[in-house]
Each structure stands twice: as structure tokens, then as C-alpha cells.
Amino acid sequence: MTASPIQFEEGQILAGVALGREAAMETCISVYGGLIWSIALRYADDRSQAEDVVQETFMDLWKSAGRYDAAVASEKTFVGLLARRRSIDYMRKQRRQPPSEPLMAAESLPEELPEGSGERRVEHAAVLEMLKELPEATRELFTLHFEQGLTHPEIVERTGLPLGTVKTRLRRGLIELRNRLRHLDGPHSNPLSAS
Amino acid sequence: MSDSSTIQRLEDLEAGRILGDLSEDEWQELEELSKKHHDALDGSLEWAAAQLEASLAGNRAAEKMPADLSGKVRAGTADFVTDSADEKVTPISAGWWKSAPAAWAVAAVLTVLLALSWLIEPETGSGFAGIDSAPDRIESPFAGVDEPYATVSGAVIWSDELQEGYMRLENMPVNDPAEKQYQLWIVDPSRDEAPVDGGVFDIAEDGTVRIPIDAKLRVDDPKAFLITLEKPGGVVKSSQDVKVALATPS
Structure with missing residues (x-):
């Protein structure tokens, strides 16, 4: 495939990929390659592993782009979710203690809105607003991990916090954010339950 | 451990899985607990992490993949391209x-x-x-x-x-x-x-x-x-x- 100018805009790319459009795939690589690469680097032990993860993620993307629904998530969210899932699975296999089956199957990717759920897609600006309600210490760690792409050991080095504290704060922060997203979407809704 | 605290522990481990910080012992604990309480994990934590990633990623300068890696990825599209029209x-x-x-x-x-x-x-x-x-x-x-x-x-x-x-x-x-x-x-x-x-x-x-x-x-x-x-x-x-x-x- 030869390089071609970007002809698909964000929000249109995965639809084109699902239809097997070469230009859409090229645009997908250009637009989301950096995101996938940065997620892979965060989980992998080295760049070689990260490269494997990136290739696996894109293969997954070519196969599952048709499952993307703009009403459920932004393309960036969908791609990020896929990249994280591939990274975790890959690293688990590398450590030679694979679970008997993936904890979250590929079929559970967001696909359709459940009846009566209303809008589920959460705009990025709303997430950023929600972050302001979290404790400063949590926001700082989120920034280091999700925005700057630091691994846990790198966060320890940067902040001087014990590893256990970093892990605990990030985990609790993620659970708290999830709870707030649920509240935003309705107290009983589940973003992936339609799958 | 009560059901409530078990579910809390399961969620804590699931968050750790998504954040990539589980120890081997924790992996095993997660697998055991998730088998017993398979309905408790609904993917919402994974979803929240993806939302967070996508939202915060907009604040950073886009990191580029190495050129040779982009080439490998492109090579992998051959089986999926059905046409090359540019509409x-x-x-x-x-x-x-x-x-x-x-x-x-x-x-x-x-x-x-x-x-x-x-x-x-x-x-x-x-x-x-x-x-x-x-x-x-x-x-x-x-x-x-x-x-x-x-x-x-x-x-x-x-x-x-x-x-x-x-x-x-x-x-x-x-x-x-x-x-x-x-x-x-x-x-x-x-x-x-x-x-x-x-x-x-x-x-x-x-x-x-x-x-x-x-x-x-x-x-x-x-x-x-x-x-x-x-x-x-x-x-x-x-x-x-x-x-x-x-x-x-x-």
C-alpha cells in the first residue's frame, strides 16, 4: 500500500477501515499510530515488545473496526481501549502465565446502545471536568500515567512516592472516575453491557 | 471476606490489571475471583480508562510511531483492503x-x-x-x-x-x-x-x-x-x- 494524503477525518476513519478502504487504513495509521504506540510502550518491557503489540493492535483494528459505533464512544476511546487490551494480553503471555481465557473477550467491545440507555458517549471535555473533582494527588498521578505516559516505576522515580502508594492511588482513582462516569450516564447503566 | 469486600477487592484487582500493575499473586487472585464472580466485572473500569486516556491524550503532543514500524503495519493491511478508491x-x-x-x-x-x-x-x-x-x-x-x-x-x-x-x-x-x-x-x-x-x-x-x-x-x-x-x-x-x-x- 502506498502512502496517500489523509482523506478521512476523525470520526470517519473506522467506518472506512471497516469497508476495507485503503485510504482509511492509511489515515488510521497516521492519526492513531501515536496513541497505540504510547500505550504499548507503557505496558511493554522494551521497544521490541511494544512494536509487536502495535502490530497486533492494528490487526485487531482492521478486523474489528466494524464494531465501532460513534454513538457509544469516540474513535480515540475505541482505539485506546483496543490498544490497552492487546497490551495487557500480550504482556500476560510474555510472562508465560496466561490466563485460561482473556478476562474480557474481544466480543465485549462496545457495539450498540442498550435500549433506554440514552446517550452513552462521554465527551472528552466532560471527562476533563470530572477529573477536577478528584483529589489533587490522584489527578497528578493520572496526568503522569495517562497524559505523559509514564510507567509505574517512572512515576515512583518522578514523585518519590512508594510504588504501593502509586498503585493504590491510581487504582482507587480509576474506580472513582468510573463511578462518576456511571453517575453521569445514569446510576445503573453499564457502558459495555450491550455487548 | 464478605461479598461486598470481595467485590471491592475484585474491582481493585481489575483496576490493577487495566493499569498494568498486577503482581503474579494478584493475577492469580484476580483469575480466581473473576471465575467465582464473573458477573461482577462489566468492563466499566476498562471503559473509564479508555475515556481517560482519550481525554488526556489530547493534551500531549502526539508521539509518532517509528517509521519502520509504520511500514510493517502498512504491510499488514493487504489482506483487508477491498479497494483503493479515494472517495x-x-x-x-x-x-x-x-x-x-x-x-x-x-x-x-x-x-x-x-x-x-x-x-x-x-x-x-x-x-x-x-x-x-x-x-x-x-x-x-x-x-x-x-x-x-x-x-x-x-x-x-x-x-x-x-x-x-x-x-x-x-x-x-x-x-x-x-x-x-x-x-x-x-x-x-x-x-x-x-x-x-x-x-x-x-x-x-x-x-x-x-x-x-x-x-x-x-x-x-x-x-x-x-x-x-x-x-x-x-x-x-x-x-x-x-x-x-x-x-x-x-
């Missing part, structure tokens, strides 16, 4: 249509249909290989209806057997998704008097666009495909205040 494809998402016991669409569409006497000849499509090669493929021209859409043209291509189709549209004005969105309706009197929601879509720029149809209900004998302009997200029942284009398969 734009616009995604379509279903609105919230479920079922409405209304006859509004048939009456209104037929009214419009009678008023039309200048349907444009269809053009040959390419791509969408499965649909284009379907034995029962139908193609019907789109014609603009209300101003300023009178110059809209194109065609709808549909296969009853595949339950798939697409629209090829030309001269469709660009819309602001925050203000209005286009919505497709499929009229099939053989199934219901109410039209089937064919999805909400946007036109991002001038030129020819191809838009896959995503009919959420089965369509066996479509008599009309009508595009309307609606509020963002689409509507359950259109008032047809703005009729954009109509195609009427024979």
Missing part, C-alpha cells in the same frame, strides 16, 4: 428509533414522491464489493427535495438478502453536527407503516461521499429512502420539516 466514507450511527405506530412516513414520502418528476439517472458504483455483487442488488437515484438541497444527487444501493446497502451522495451541503444532522429513513410498507431508521450521519466536506446504511430493523421490500435534516442525534419520529433527498426504488 470519502462517512460513518452512520443508528438513532434511537425503536418502533413507532405511525403512518406519517408513508403518507409524507408518497406526497413528496408524486411531486418529483426529475429523478436523476443513477451512476455505477465501485467498492462495497459485497453489496455491489449481490444478485438482488437494487440501485435507485437520489434526488434533492427541499431547498437548498435541490441539487443533491446520487443513489442508494441496497440488497435485501444481505440487509446491507450504502448511499452515494453528491452536492450534499456540509452540516454542523452540533446544530443539525442528516438522518436516513427507509419505508417498507410490507413490514410496518412506520419507517425504519437508517441512521444519523454527517457530511464533513464537499464532494462525493459514500455512507453505509445501518438499518436497525429488517427491511424486505423498501419502497423509499428519505433523508431528512434533524436535531443532533436524530429523532424517533421525523416531522419532515426539512426533506433533503429521496430515492424510490421501483
Whole structure:
């Protein structure tokens, strides 16, 4: 495939990929390659592993782009979710203690809105607003991990916090954010339950 | 450990899995707990992390993949490319249509249909290989209806057997998704008097666009495909205040 100018805009790319459009795939690589690469680097032990993860993620993307629904998530969210899932699975296999089956199957990717759920897609600006309600210490760690792409050991080095504290704060922060997203979407809704 | 504290522990471990910080002991604990409480993990933490990642990623300068890696990824697309045309494809998402016991669409569409006497000849499509090669493929021209859409043209291509189709549209004005969105309706009197929601879509720029149809209900004998302009997200029942284009398969 030869390089071609970007002809698909964000929000249109995965639809084109699902239809097997070469230009859409090229645009997908250009637009989301950096995101996938940065997620892979965060989980992998080295760049070689990260490269494997990136290739696996894109293969997954070519196969599952048709499952993307703009009403459920932004393309960036969908791609990020896929990249994280591939990274975790890959690293688990590398450590030679694979679970008997993936904890979250590929079929559970967001696909359709459940009846009566209303809008589920959460705009990025709303997430950023929600972050302001979290404790400063949590926001700082989120920034280091999700925005700057630091691994846990790198966060320890940067902040001087014990590893256990970093892990605990990030985990609790993620659970708290999830709870707030649920509240935003309705107290009983589940973003992936339609799958 | 009580059920409540068990679930809390399970969520803590699941968060650790998503964040990539589980120890081997924790991995085993997670697998054991998730088998016993498989309904407790619903993917919402993974979802939240993806939302967070996507939101915060916008704040950082995009990191680029190494060039040689991009090349490897490109090489892997060969098995998935079905054509190399460069027309734009616009995604379509279903609105919230479920079922409405209304006859509004048939009456209104037929009214419009009678008023039309200048349907444009269809053009040959390419791509969408499965649909284009379907034995029962139908193609019907789109014609603009209300101003300023009178110059809209194109065609709808549909296969009853595949339950798939697409629209090829030309001269469709660009819309602001925050203000209005286009919505497709499929009229099939053989199934219901109410039209089937064919999805909400946007036109991002001038030129020819191809838009896959995503009919959420089965369509066996479509008599009309009508595009309307609606509020963002689409509507359950259109008032047809703005009729954009109509195609009427024979």
C-alpha cells in the first residue's frame, strides 16, 4: 500500500477501515499510530515488545473496526481501549502465565446502545471536568500515567512516592472516575453491557 | 471476606490489571475471583480508562510511531483492503428509533414522491464489493427535495438478502453536527407503516461521499429512502420539516 494524503477525518476513519478502504487504513495509521504506540510502550518491557503489540493492535483494528459505533464512544476511546487490551494480553503471555481465557473477550467491545440507555458517549471535555473533582494527588498521578505516559516505576522515580502508594492511588482513582462516569450516564447503566 | 469486600477487592484487582500493575499473586487472585464472580466485572473500569486516556491524550503532543514500524503495519493491511478508491466514507450511527405506530412516513414520502418528476439517472458504483455483487442488488437515484438541497444527487444501493446497502451522495451541503444532522429513513410498507431508521450521519466536506446504511430493523421490500435534516442525534419520529433527498426504488 502506498502512502496517500489523509482523506478521512476523525470520526470517519473506522467506518472506512471497516469497508476495507485503503485510504482509511492509511489515515488510521497516521492519526492513531501515536496513541497505540504510547500505550504499548507503557505496558511493554522494551521497544521490541511494544512494536509487536502495535502490530497486533492494528490487526485487531482492521478486523474489528466494524464494531465501532460513534454513538457509544469516540474513535480515540475505541482505539485506546483496543490498544490497552492487546497490551495487557500480550504482556500476560510474555510472562508465560496466561490466563485460561482473556478476562474480557474481544466480543465485549462496545457495539450498540442498550435500549433506554440514552446517550452513552462521554465527551472528552466532560471527562476533563470530572477529573477536577478528584483529589489533587490522584489527578497528578493520572496526568503522569495517562497524559505523559509514564510507567509505574517512572512515576515512583518522578514523585518519590512508594510504588504501593502509586498503585493504590491510581487504582482507587480509576474506580472513582468510573463511578462518576456511571453517575453521569445514569446510576445503573453499564457502558459495555450491550455487548 | 464478605461479598461486598470481595467485590471491592475484585474491582481493585481489575483496576490493577487495566493499569498494568498486577503482581503474579494478584493475577492469580484476580483469575480466581473473576471465575467465582464473573458477573461482577462489566468492563466499566476498562471503559473509564479508555475515556481517560482519550481525554488526556489530547493534551500531549502526539508521539509518532517509528517509521519502520509504520511500514510493517502498512504491510499488514493487504489482506483487508477491498479497494483503493479515494472517495470519502462517512460513518452512520443508528438513532434511537425503536418502533413507532405511525403512518406519517408513508403518507409524507408518497406526497413528496408524486411531486418529483426529475429523478436523476443513477451512476455505477465501485467498492462495497459485497453489496455491489449481490444478485438482488437494487440501485435507485437520489434526488434533492427541499431547498437548498435541490441539487443533491446520487443513489442508494441496497440488497435485501444481505440487509446491507450504502448511499452515494453528491452536492450534499456540509452540516454542523452540533446544530443539525442528516438522518436516513427507509419505508417498507410490507413490514410496518412506520419507517425504519437508517441512521444519523454527517457530511464533513464537499464532494462525493459514500455512507453505509445501518438499518436497525429488517427491511424486505423498501419502497423509499428519505433523508431528512434533524436535531443532533436524530429523532424517533421525523416531522419532515426539512426533506433533503429521496430515492424510490421501483
